[in-house]
Amino acid sequence: MLKYMLSTALVAVGLAASAGGAGAADKYTFALVPKNTNNPFYDQALAGCKKAEKELAGQVECLYVGPGEHGGGDEQAQMIQDLITKGVDGIAVSPANAPAMAAALQGAAGAKIPVLTWDSDLLPEAAGERLAYVGTHNYEIGVNLAKIVMKIKPKGGKICIQSGGAAAANHNERMQGIRDTLAGKASTTPPGDRLAGQNGWTEVDGCPLYTDDDFPKSVQQMEDILGKYSDLDAFVPTGGFPEFLPDAYRNVASKYKDRIASGSLALVVADTLPVQIDLLKEGLASGNVGQRPFEMGYKAMYFLKDIKDGKPAPKDPTYTGLDVCTPENVATCIGGGS
Incomplete structure (x- = not known):
C-alpha cells in the first residue's frame, strides 16, 4: 500500500509540474506508461520518448510513469485512472493486464484524452478503448x-x-x-x-x-x-x-x-x-x-502530438519492425527504423 501511495504521489507531483508548464507554453503532456520501470527494455522506450521531446523543443513533455515492478496489472491500471483524472493530454501505455487496462481506459475518450498502446495491446474486443497499437507484431x-x-x-x-x-x-x-x-x-x-x-x-x-x-x-x-x-x-x-x-x-x-x-x-x-x-x-x-522499443517511445510522442493537432491517428496497427540475430549474423543483425 505504501508503495502504491508513493507511486501515485509521484504521478500527482509530475502532473502538477507539467500542468504549470503547459499553461505557460501550450505544452502537451503525454504519459508513456510501461508495465514496470525496472526493466532495461522500457529504458529504451524512455530514451526514444525523450529524444522526441527534445526534437519537439518545448511542444511536448514526456511523462514517464509506471509501477516499480511488474505485478498483476492492478497498480498500472490505477495509475492510468489517475492520469485520466488529472487530465494529461495523451497516454501511450503497454498494458500488463489487458482486461484490467481496458476497464481503466474507459474514461479516456470522455475526457478527450487520446490513447495509444505500445509493446502490448488490448484484447481485440476492447480495441475501441485506444486509437492504435504502435509496436511489435x-x-x-x-x-x-x-x-x-x-x-x-x-x-x-x-x-x-x-x-x-x-x-x-x-x-x-x-x-x-x-x-x-x-x-x-x-x-x-x-x-x-x-x-x-x-x-x-x-x-x-x-x-x-x-x-x-x-x-x-x-x-x-x-x-x-x-x-x-x-x-x-x-x-x-x-x-x-x-x-x-x-x-x-x-x-x-x-x-x-x-x-x-x-x-x-x-x-x-x-x-x-x-x-x-x-x-x-x-x-x-x-x-x-x-523488438525496437526506442522506436515505440519515439513514435508514440509524435503520433500523440499529431492527434492533438487535429491530424489523423496512425495506422492501426503500426509495426516497428524486428531484428533476427544468430551467431552467424550477430555483428550486423540490429537494424533501425521500422
Whole structure:
C-alpha cells in the first residue's frame, strides 16, 4: 500500500509540474506508461520518448510513469485512472493486464484524452478503448523464435516456453506464434494450442513458465527446468527476462554452453538489448529475436502530438519492425527504423 501511495504521489507531483508548464507554453503532456520501470527494455522506450521531446523543443513533455515492478496489472491500471483524472493530454501505455487496462481506459475518450498502446495491446474486443497499437507484431516474434529453433532441431523434441504473464496479451501472442509454427498448424486464439506431439514437438510438464517479469525468478525457473529435464531440446523465453540479469544468466547458461554449440539445446530468447547481444556473442544463446522499443517511445510522442493537432491517428496497427540475430549474423543483425 505504501508503495502504491508513493507511486501515485509521484504521478500527482509530475502532473502538477507539467500542468504549470503547459499553461505557460501550450505544452502537451503525454504519459508513456510501461508495465514496470525496472526493466532495461522500457529504458529504451524512455530514451526514444525523450529524444522526441527534445526534437519537439518545448511542444511536448514526456511523462514517464509506471509501477516499480511488474505485478498483476492492478497498480498500472490505477495509475492510468489517475492520469485520466488529472487530465494529461495523451497516454501511450503497454498494458500488463489487458482486461484490467481496458476497464481503466474507459474514461479516456470522455475526457478527450487520446490513447495509444505500445509493446502490448488490448484484447481485440476492447480495441475501441485506444486509437492504435504502435509496436511489435508479437505473433511474428513467436514465429521467428520458432524458426530458429526448427533450424537447430528440425526433427522436433521437448520444449519449454517461458512467458512474462498469463494475462499479458503480447506474450500470449508470441507463445501462439511459437506453438503454431512448430506445430505447422494455425490455432484460433492466443496463446495457441499446447504442443503435445504435433510435428514432433512436446511441451514438458510444468511449462509454460510464467515469470511475471520477475528477473531473478526467471533465472531460477531456467535453472530448475534445465536441471529437471537433461534431455530438453529447446528453451524459449518470450522476453529477455533471464538475460536481463547477465551475470546470473551466465552462471546458468555456461553449464550448457557445449550443448548450445553442438545444437543439442536450442536456447532462443526474445529481445536484442546490447547485453543480450553480448551473451549471444559469448555462445550463451542460440539466437535472439528483438523488438525496437526506442522506436515505440519515439513514435508514440509524435503520433500523440499529431492527434492533438487535429491530424489523423496512425495506422492501426503500426509495426516497428524486428531484428533476427544468430551467431552467424550477430555483428550486423540490429537494424533501425521500422
